[in-house]
Structures are given as structure tokens and as C-alpha cells.
Amino acid sequence: MKRISVEQVCYVRLGTRKIEEYARFATEILGLQRVSTAGGDVAFRSDQLHHRICLTEELPDQQCLGVELSDEAAIEPVKAALLASGFPAREADESECRRRDVRQAIVTQDGSGNTIELVTRPARSGRRYFPSRDAGIEGFQGVGLRSTDIARDLVFWTEILNANVSDRVGEVTYLQIDDRHHRIVLYPSDRSGILDISFDVESLDCVMQSNYFLKERQIKVVHGPGREVASDQVYLRFQGPDGQVFSYVWGMNAIGGGHRSRQFSAKGSCTWGSECTEIPELAAQHAV
Numbered sequence: 562m563k564r565i566s567v568e569q570v571c572y573v574r575l576g577t578r579k580i581e582e583y584a585r586f587a588t589e590i591l592g593l594q595r596v597s598t599a600g601g602d603v604a605f606r607s608d609q610l611h612h613r614i615c616l617t618e619e620l621p622d623q624q625c626l627g628v629e630l631s632d633e634a635a636i637e638p639v640k641a642a643l644l645a646s647g648f649p650a651r652e653a654d655e656s657e658c659r660r661r662d663v664r665q666a667i668v669t670q671d672g673s674g675n676t677i678e679l680v681t682r683p684a685r686s687g688r689r690y691f692p693s694r695d696a697g698i699e700g701f702q703g704v705g706l707r708s709t710d711i712a713r714d715l716v717f718w719t720e721i722l723n724a725n726v727s728d729r730v731g732e733v734t735y736l737q738i739d740d741r742h743h744r745i746v747l748y749p750s751d752r753s754g755i756l757d758i759s760f761d762v763e764s765l766d767c768v769m770q771s772n773y774f775l776k777e778r779q780i781k782v783v784h785g786p787g788r789e790v791a792s793d794q795v796y797l798r799f800q801g802p803d804g805q806v807f808s809y810v811w812g813m814n815a816i817g818g819g820h821r822s823r824q825f826s827a828k829g830s831c832t833w834g835s836e837c838t839e840i841p842e843l844a845a846q847h848a849v
Contacts, residue, residue, distance in 0.1 A: 564723040565639045566631035570703050570744045571683045572661070573758055574602075574615045575805065576623040583616050583802045590780060591760070591807060592696035596686070600660040607692075607760055608700040611662045611684040614758070624755045625668075625676035626704055627661065628722075633681045640667050642721050653678070672713025674753040675706050696774075697767030698760050702810050703743065705757035707750035707842060708734075714747055727816060728791040731827025731845070735791055742792035742814045748842035756842055757798060759808040768797050771809050775799050784843055787835030788812075790825050798837070806840065 577583050584603050587593045593605035596612055600619075604612035617623075630639065636652075643650040653666035664682035671677055692698060708714045711734055718724040718736055724745065727737040735743035748756050762768060772786055775797075783806060784798035794813040798806050827845070837843035 564719075565635050565642065565721060566723045567679075567738050568629040568631040569739070570701070571610065571627040571629050571663075571680060572613050572615060572701075573704060573755055574617060574623075574625045574627070574661075574678075575755075575803075576617055576619065576621045577803055578618065578621045579802045580616050580618050586801050587614060587616075588693040590694075590775070590778065590801070592692045592694040592698055594691050594693055598660065598662065600656070602660055606686060606690055607698050608690055609685050610701070611686050613701040615661070617660075623676065625678055626706070626755065627663070627666075627678045627680050627683070629683055630679055630681055633665070636665050636667060636679075636681060639679055639721070643667070643669050646716065646721060648672075648717060648721070671706075671708075671717040673707065673709040673750075675708075675755070677717075696760075696771055696809065697762040697764060698809075699763050700761050702741075702759035702761045702808075702813070703745055704755055704759065705746040705748055705806075705842075707752055707754045707756050708747040709750060709753060711747055711749060718745065718747075726822045727820060728823045728825065730789075730791050730825040730830045733827070733830070737816065737820075740815045740817070742794070742816050749845065750842050755805070756840070757806045757808055759796070759810045761813075762809045762811050765795055765811055768795050768809050768811050772797055783839050784837035785831075785835050787831040787833045790830050790832050791823070798840075798843075 598604040603616040605614045650669045662684035663680040666680040724736040727735045732749045734747040736745040781800040
């Protein structure tokens with residue numbers, strides 16, 4: 562079976578019962594730009610795409626990840642490949658596509674039950690991104706996903722789709738879809754869900770300045786500042802409404818097609834020695 566190419570990680574949709582509290586956090590703390598969208602959802606942009614985060618009250622506990630297919634013609638083949646491999650797959654209706662600002666979408670689930678939307682032609686904005694605060698955000702980096710079945714999830718991402726394993730730290734698995742070290746990280750867990758949502762910032766100074774900014778506003782920093790051993794990425798992870806984790810990141814390695822997947826020890830996954838004790842999936846990286 563020919564693996565189907567994906568272009569980018571597009572967006573996350575987060576169900577919440579705290580939509581206005583979340584919206585204030587997204588603008589006043591994260592520094593995203595609020596934009597209008599269809600269906601009563603509240604959306605935010607960080608770069609040229611129409612939105613990267615969408616908040617919805619429709620299904621308060623649901624989360625999903627949008628991923629752009631490289632070729633519009635792949636809609637039918639990807640649906641057939643998913644069904645043939647035992648993954649659910651259905652075409653989104655016109656209303657669902659309008660709310661997501663995409664032309665078409667296949668709604669599916671990975672092996673852990675995380676909802677994934679494989680989309681075509683996500684809308685781009687014709688206007689310059691204007692941040693609500695100067696956090697130094699340059700764009701959307703990617704996500705960490707909780708995985709209850711790493712092997713089954715790898716079938717989804719690396720056999721049906723064309724992601725590649727760039728590295729592993731313990732059982733944590735980094736997935737590459739472009740020239741960046743990773744855009745998706747699979748964290749072993751006893752439940753599904755989006756663990757972490759990351760935004761690129763323009764400098765190391767921006768990471769450190771936001772560390773002070775967040776602490777002054779009593780936003781809980783759960784991990785970092787630190788530097789990943791596998792990707793060399795500097796990170797600062799902090800908690801938003803509903804306990805969702807967000808990150809500012811900088812300095813990730815670019816890797817070429819000749820990169821060979823490496824295995825790192827779970828102990829010492831941060832080269833700066835930063836540890837996380839409150840998020841089980843992150844804390845497990847430091848267990849011996």
C-alpha cells in the first residue's frame with residue numbers, strides 16, 4: 562500500500578464548558594489572535610492559516626487534531642485505506658467542513674481513539690497575523706498525543722500516512738512529516754487525548770521572558786524551561802483551562818531524509834535537567 566502524504570498539522574479543536582475563560586487565556590496569556598468562524602465556535606490564529614485553535618461548546622469533552630493531506634485526490638484513497646486497516650472513517654458533511662474552514666475532511670481515529678480529521682484546502686488568511694500580546698509567536702509547531710497503543714498508532718501514522726519515526730526517548734515516539742525533527746509526539750498513556758499544544762517563538766529570550774510572564778500571572782508552569790535531548794528544542798510547558806498543556810518552543814533541529822531513528826534513554830530526557838512531576842506522561846520520562 563502506498564503511504565498517503567500529509568502536508569502539515571493544521572489545527573486542534575477543543576471542547577470546553579469554559580469557552581470565554583479559555584478565550585481570554587488564548588489572547589491575554591498565549592498571545593493568539595481571535596478570529597471569527599462559523600457555527601458559534603471561537604477560533605484563534607498564530608500565523609497565515611485562518612486558525613490553529615478552535616474552541617467549541619458543541620461537544621464539551623471532545624478534542625480532535627486536523628491534519629492536511631498533500632493532495633486533494635487522496636480523500637477517497639485514505640478513506641479506503643483506513644477502513645481496510647480497521648480504522649473508522651467517514652466524510653465530514655458540509656456544515657462540519659464550514660466550521661473547520663476546510664474544503665473536505667475525513668473524520669477518523671488513531672489506534673488509541675484520538676479523533677483525527679484529515680482535511681484538504683484549509684483556509685488561509687489574507688491578512689497579517691496580529692498577536693494580542695508580544696509573546697514572539699512565529700507559528701504553530703505541533704502536538705503531543707496520549708497513546709494507549711503505540712504500535713497501533715504507528716500503523717496509522719507511518720503505514721497509512723507517511724509520517725516517519727525520527728527518534729524515541731524511552732517509549733515516547735517522535736514523528737516527522739516535514740524537515741523539522743517532529744510535528745507529532747506519541748506519549749504512552751492509559752488514556753487518549755491531546756497532551757500538549759506547541760507554538761514556535763522567535764528566540765530563546767522569548768521562552769525565558771514568557772517564563773517570568775506566566776509566573777507573575779500565576780499560570781502554572783508544569784515543565785521547563787528545558788531542552789529536549791532528541792530534538793534540541795527548548796521548551797516551556799504550562800497549564801491552561803481544563804488542565805490542557807501548552808508550550809512555547811524554540812530551536813528544534815531540522816533533519817534530512819538520511820536521518821536514522823535513534824533510541825534515547827528515558828532517564829535524562831531533558832539536557833538541562835528539568836523534570837515534570839504533575840503530568841504522568843511527562844513524569845514517566847524521568848523514571849528509572
